[in-house]
Amino acid sequence: MIENYAGTWTWSTLLWSFIAFSLGVGFTLLIGWFREHNIKTAWYDWMLGLAGLALLLYTIQNIIGSLMEIVPKSALMFAMVTGIPSLILLALAWRLVARRAEVT
Amino acid sequence: MSAFHSTISRRDFMKGLGLAGAGFGATAAASPLFHDLDELTASVSDGVAEKWPWYIKEREYLDPTTEIDWDLAKRFNFDTYSNFEAHLTHEEVRRRQDATVALNLENMRQKKLLKTRRDQALKCAGWAHSGTFGDTFTGIDSSAFMASGEEHHEQNWVPDYKFIQAGAPVWEGTPEENARMMRAVCRFAGAAEVAFLDLNEKTKKFIYTGSTDGVTTAFTKELAGYCNYVFEDVDKPYVDISYSPFYFKKQVIPSKYKHAVVFIVREDQRLSRRAPSNIEGASTGKAYQQGELATLRLLTFIRALGYGGVGNGSLGPQLKVAWGALSGLGEQGRLHSLITPTVGPLIRYSATLLTDLPLPVTNPIDAGMHRFCETACTKCADACPGSAIPKDKEPTWDITSPDAAAGNPDHLQPERFNNPGHKRWPLNQFACANYWATSCTSCAVCSATCVFTRENFASVHETVKPLIAMTTAFNGFFFNMDKQFGFGVMPEEHWDDFWDNPLAIIGNNY
Numbered sequence: 339m340i341e342n343y344a345g346t347w348t349w350s351t352l353l354w355s356f357i358a359f360s361l362g363v364g365f366t367l368l369i370g371w372f373r374e375h376n377i378k379t380a381w382y383d384w385m386l387g388l389a390g391l392a393l394l395l396y397t398i399q400n401i402i403g404s405l406m407e408i409v410p411k412s413a414l415m416f417a418m419v420t421g422i423p424s425l426i427l428l429a430l431a432w433r434l435v436a437r438r439a440e441v442t
Numbered sequence: 443m444s445a446f447h448s449t450i451s452r453r454d455f456m457k458g459l460g461l462a463g464a465g466f467g468a469t470a471a472a473s474p475l476f477h478d479l480d481e482l483t484a485s486v487s488d489g490v491a492e493k494w495p496w497y498i499k500e501r502e503y504l505d506p507t508t509e510i511d512w513d514l515a516k517r518f519n520f521d522t523y524s525n526f527e528a529h530l531t532h533e534e535v536r537r538r539q540d541a542t543v544a545l546n547l548e549n550m551r552q553k554k555l556l557k558t559r560r561d562q563a564l565k566c567a568g569w570a571h572s573g574t575f576g577d578t579f580t581g582i583d584s585s586a587f588m589a590s591g592e593e594h595h596e597q598n599w600v601p602d603y604k605f606i607q608a609g610a611p612v613w614e615g616t617p618e619e620n621a622r623m624m625r626a627v628c629r630f631a632g633a634a635e636v637a638f639l640d641l642n643e644k645t646k647k648f649i650y651t652g653s654t655d656g657v658t659t660a661f662t663k664e665l666a667g668y669c670n671y672v673f674e675d676v677d678k679p680y681v682d683i684s685y686s687p688f689y690f691k692k693q694v695i696p697s698k699y700k701h702a703v704v705f706i707v708r709e710d711q712r713l714s715r716r717a718p719s720n721i722e723g724a725s726t727g728k729a730y731q732q733g734e735l736a737t738l739r740l741l742t743f744i745r746a747l748g749y750g751g752v753g754n755g756s757l758g759p760q761l762k763v764a765w766g767a768l769s770g771l772g773e774q775g776r777l778h779s780l781i782t783p784t785v786g787p788l789i790r791y792s793a794t795l796l797t798d799l800p801l802p803v804t805n806p807i808d809a810g811m812h813r814f815c816e817t818a819c820t821k822c823a824d825a826c827p828g829s830a831i832p833k834d835k836e837p838t839w840d841i842t843s844p845d846a847a848a849g850n851p852d853h854l855q856p857e858r859f860n861n862p863g864h865k866r867w868p869l870n871q872f873a874c875a876n877y878w879a880t881s882c883t884s885c886a887v888c889s890a891t892c893v894f895t896r897e898n899f900a901s902v903h904e905t906v907k908p909l910i911a912m913t914t915a916f917n918g919f920f921f922n923m924d925k926q927f928g929f930g931v932m933p934e935e936h937w938d939d940f941w942d943n944p945l946a947i948i949g950n951n952y
Binding site (some may be wrong): 415 | 601715897900901902926927928932933
């Protein structure tokens with residue numbers, strides 16, 4: 339995955355640009371959806387969600403980095419050791435918000 | 443209804459699409475682009491032609507963009523080539539060259555931008571190699587720096603040493619300015635990290651008394667030296683080959699060379715992780731060459747600046763790990779090598795130049811690496827195929843035992859490779875070298891497997907390193923995780939990729 343030609347649009351640049359764009363669009367839609375459906379969120383919902391997101395991004399970066407360093411086992415380990423917990427945190431945050439929305 | 447709507451009908455839109463498509467097809471047919479996907483694929487990934495960006499087109503064989511008349515073209519006699527002297531009289535050549543030297547001196551005196559003596563010295567360093575690599579001890583290179591008499595090169599450029607003959611002002615800077623300057627030149631010359639130290643009664647203990655070419659005394663039982671390093675009150679370093687009736691020689695270091703530039707010579711990590719193998723061996727050899735080339739360039743620079751220096755090729759006179767650790771380029775680890783904060787021990791060596799150029803000193807560092815070896819890690823020792831690295835938890839003041847059996851010596855003489863006086867894990871260098879010799883490789887398994895030998899793509903390394911530096915609480919955990927995650931020597935299924943994936947172009951220094 340290391341290009342011999344170090345142009346501007348490397349795979350890494352493209353990927354992280356896509357991730358950044360997706361996050362921007364995603365947050366915009368999410369907050370809009372919360373307002374439209376009058377869903378209330380608490381500060382710890384956001385804390386959990388952001389922690390999960392940060393851990394997910396850390397996982398993605400280290401998976402890609404491990405593959406670039408030609409340590410494929412490390413990529414798999416990151417997916418399990420930090421990737422699964424990140425998904426759990428995100429799921430937990432989503433469940434908290436959903437449960438509060440059901441109650442109200 | 444939406445506030446935004448198009449005034450174009452569906453019919454017109456489809457017509458537009460068709461026109462655009464036809465135009466695109468016509469353009470594609472007219473230009474020498476790829477006619478099909480097979481051609482496209484062959485052009486960008488056949489592994490023969492260079493992998494150019496997509497917009498670069500391939501032409502026919504022997505048909506460059508410069509038109510050639512093959513009937514008119516013929517072989518050119520380069521022996522009679524001249525772009526300067528043949529077009530002038532001898533007197534005019536001399537006049538113009540004298541004017542060039544005078545202009546050069548004036549630029550230096552006026553300290554014109556990028557035309558100072560420092561800049562001129564850098565130019566000398568860039569041209570240092572020309573023909574021979576010269577001598578990495580004295581830095582003498584016949585083609586770039588010999589000054590003899592008044593002869594002029596009958597070519598357009600004036601030899602760089604002429605400005606020294608003509609009395610150019612010696613470069614003067616504060617030690618700190620000189621240090622910044624040397625770091626810039628070291629990077630240019632092919633070095634990595636740079637540090638500085640001084641030569642005093644303590645650090646002098648890490649200069650060899652003598653050295654060997656590795657062959658002459660290989661089969662002698664006595665502790666005989668091929669050459670001896672001595673300090674004398676002389677102006678310039680020199681080599682005296684008449685030192686003894688035999689072929690011993692002395693290499694003289696002027697006593698006034700009290701400052702040292704210590705620099706790291708790296709090697710290609712990606713190749714060196716294929717350990718042990720011939721590809722790793724190639725990387726090792728290339729890095730030694732790189733170190734000698736860097737040394738020659740730096741010595742040329744220092745001399746062109748108006749100072750003097752002696753270098754350190756791969757065989758001495760300075761103990762590499764000692765100078766590297768004392769000056770703050772890294773810490774000595776279990777594997778006996780210098781472990782650097784950036785690339786771990788996967789360097790070739792830390793070289794030292796002794797000089798009279800005023801320089802400051804930089805202090806040793808503590809990044810928790812030596813402590814990591816002591817408290818938690820035996821990865822290099824576990825991986826060493828020659829069983830040359832001790833697995834004892836704590837370092838010792840002792841040297842390798844003469845009874846050590848690794849490598850099956852006939853009569854181990856550890857005093858020939860272990861120097862007492864510092865606390866470390868004494869490397870059984872016979873066992874190490876024996877594996878090199880019997881495996882037909884340069885091994886480097888220890889360096890490749892070390893937990894600090896990491897490339898800089900995965901961000902986890904920059905998370906772990908600070909924690910190791912700050913506390914030993916997680917050392918055991920990190921050691922185990924390093925093993926579980928598979929970091930270390932590159933998986934063998936990727937070793938052969940080298941031949942299909944050329945190295946990235948990374949510039950002239952690495």
